[in-house]
Amino acid sequence: MTQPHDPFELSPSLNQAIQEIAAMHAPPESTNRVTTAVLNQPPVPRPTVQRGRLGRRTALTAIAVSCVTVAVGLFMNGTPFTQVAFADVQQELGKTHSVQYVESMHEVDAQNEIKLLKLTLASEGLVADAKTMKLEPDELRQRIQARIDDIQGKLTRGEPVESARVWIEGRYLFRREQTLGIAKSVEVLDEKGGSTVLLPGMHFQRIEITNAETGVNVHLEPDRKKCVLMKSQTTINQHSGKTTTTEIGPNPASNFYLEFKNILPEKLTSLGEKSLNGKTVTGFRKIEDSGEWQFTSTYWIDSTTKLPVKIESEMRKDGVLYGGTTIANIAFDQTIDPNLFSTQPPAGYEVSESGIHGIEIRKSDEK
Amino acid sequence: MFDSPWDTLVRRYSSLVISSAWRVLGCLADAEDIAQDVFLEAFRKWSPDEQHAWPGLLRRMAICRALDLLRTRQRSQSLESSRIDERAADPSDTLVKQEVHTQLRAAVTSLPQRESEVFCLACFEQLSHEEIADVLQVSRGSVAVALSKAKSRLTEMFQPTSGDSK
Numbered sequence: 306m307t308q309p310h311d312p313f314e315l316s317p318s319l320n321q322a323i324q325e326i327a328a329m330h331a332p333p334e335s336t337n338r339v340t341t342a343v344l345n346q347p348p349v350p351r352p353t354v355q356r357g358r359l360g361r362r363t364a365l366t367a368i369a370v371s372c373v374t375v376a377v378g379l380f381m382n383g384t385p386f387t388q389v390a391f392a393d394v395q396q397e398l399g400k401t402h403s404v405q406y407v408e409s410m411h412e413v414d415a416q417n418e419i420k421l422l423k424l425t426l427a428s429e430g431l432v433a434d435a436k437t438m439k440l441e442p443d444e445l446r447q448r449i450q451a452r453i454d455d456i457q458g459k460l461t462r463g464e465p466v467e468s469a470r471v472w473i474e475g476r477y478l479f480r481r482e483q484t485l486g487i488a489k490s491v492e493v494l495d496e497k498g499g500s501t502v503l504l505p506g507m508h509f510q511r512i513e514i515t516n517a518e519t520g521v522n523v524h525l526e527p528d529r530k531k532c533v534l535m536k537s538q539t540t541i542n543q544h545s546g547k548t549t550t551t552e553i554g555p556n557p558a559s560n561f562y563l564e565f566k567n568i569l570p571e572k573l574t575s576l577g578e579k580s581l582n583g584k585t586v587t588g589f590r591k592i593e594d595s596g597e598w599q600f601t602s603t604y605w606i607d608s609t610t611k612l613p614v615k616i617e618s619e620m621r622k623d624g625v626l627y628g629g630t631t632i633a634n635i636a637f638d639q640t641i642d643p644n645l646f647s648t649q650p651p652a653g654y655e656v657s658e659s660g661i662h663g664i665e666i667r668k669s670d671e672k
Numbered sequence: 673m674f675d676s677p678w679d680t681l682v683r684r685y686s687s688l689v690i691s692s693a694w695r696v697l698g699c700l701a702d703a704e705d706i707a708q709d710v711f712l713e714a715f716r717k718w719s720p721d722e723q724h725a726w727p728g729l730l731r732r733m734a735i736c737r738a739l740d741l742l743r744t745r746q747r748s749q750s751l752e753s754s755r756i757d758e759r760a761a762d763p764s765d766t767l768v769k770q771e772v773h774t775q776l777r778a779a780v781t782s783l784p785q786r787e788s789e790v791f792c793l794a795c796f797e798q799l800s801h802e803e804i805a806d807v808l809q810v811s812r813g814s815v816a817v818a819l820s821k822a823k824s825r826l827t828e829m830f831q832p833t834s835g836d837s838k
Contacts, residue, residue, distance in 0.1 A: 314823075315823055315826060315827060315830075316827075316830065318772060319772070319776060319826070319830060322769070322772045322773050322776050323776070323795045323796065325769065325773065326695045326773060326776070326777075326795075326796050327695065327795065327796050327797070327798050329691060329694055329695050330687070330691050331686075331687045331690035331691045331694060331700070331703070332700075333687075335690055335700055335703075335704055336686050336687040336690060338704060339686045339689075339690055339704050339707045339708060339711075340682055340683055340686045342708055343682050343686070343707075343708060343711045343712075344679055344682055344683075417715075417716075420718070424677065424678050427677060428677070428679075596744075625716075627716075
């Protein structure tokens, strides 16, 4: 069939420009860069502050960032028209000495994990993965299916799919334990150019301990008996691709309580009161719109104690829900074993230092 | 070793997605960012059990996102103040060529959404009317009309201003 006659012919120079533009094809190194970035990291949403062409935010960083984002709400001001004013919440929080809570992944994130697990089940690479893990393929399939069933069961029953436990003591000590079920094969690079392949069905545990007063930050991996002393932090400029490394040291600014107080109270909207697990709670909501991403945090405050009991966060892009977290089981001033905050490498652990913090850099990406 | 259906899709079409975004944006680094966003969005639509016309869908997603990015950047810029004079310099000059490309891209982003999409698919991606109709899920007649309107507007935008001499 012939195309309809087009009465609007463009000028020769514009036609030439169109032909030149049409002839543009992505160079192989660019294709490799994008393919690597997309495939080597779990496809989780990224915040705009972490945006960069060299690498995606990892699931681990995603959870850590959302934890900080959500925890910020612990100390935000309240608004009028509610029975609990934020000033009261802030004051009550200021009297506490420690807090611990459980963080759960959003249903959307859980559904994505299921989706990835199903993809892995259908993958031809599963047999090779099983061989590497010294398992029979059927055994690996059963293990993956068990994880799918576990998540689906929890979602059906309305139970949270736990992702992390956090302890904060005395304003400076922080411990975070997270166990991630690996949904698909992921290659993790280390600073020496080596790599570890995380295989589906594995449970990958990571513990982060920070002493903000002394500036010591360690990452423990009990499964592999590894202890990484984080000596510096590397960030990547998304426009220039250049990396900047800063030493990690004592930093009072990383004191959670101090940071949270700096949030502007006028950004809160009152949600009124409701009943939650037999308690009367007052809700506050904060919406941050970066233009591309919208972050919503909802804080439920016990109307009697004026302390938070539940914090929900969601990330949306153009109105589409991308994921989030829920903080619950919040307990203040419980006795916490001091050993949980020890930054000494445990006996039997292989100790190394790292200058890379949650960002994957490959030599081919360096400018 | 690790190629799942999803991996295969990413490997097969990443070049196509980057190229489509690059043609609209003219900046490879931005195109790479857009490509990552496109695959992130595609992953959310992805299901091993569902069939999509992925090349067309990915191409359209890349173009739409690239146009959105350009529009955001050019909101404060007046096209009227930056008309190009096609006779002002030797068109073989690389800088002039780049300027023509830039102005053309700016003009395309100023078109209505549907017309700019159709123009990019027809002219930059060199798809036939039938292929565009499939991608956009519209009739071939609608594609032809949108393309004619787009070219009409572009012709008008690139006409010399009244004060110009021949």
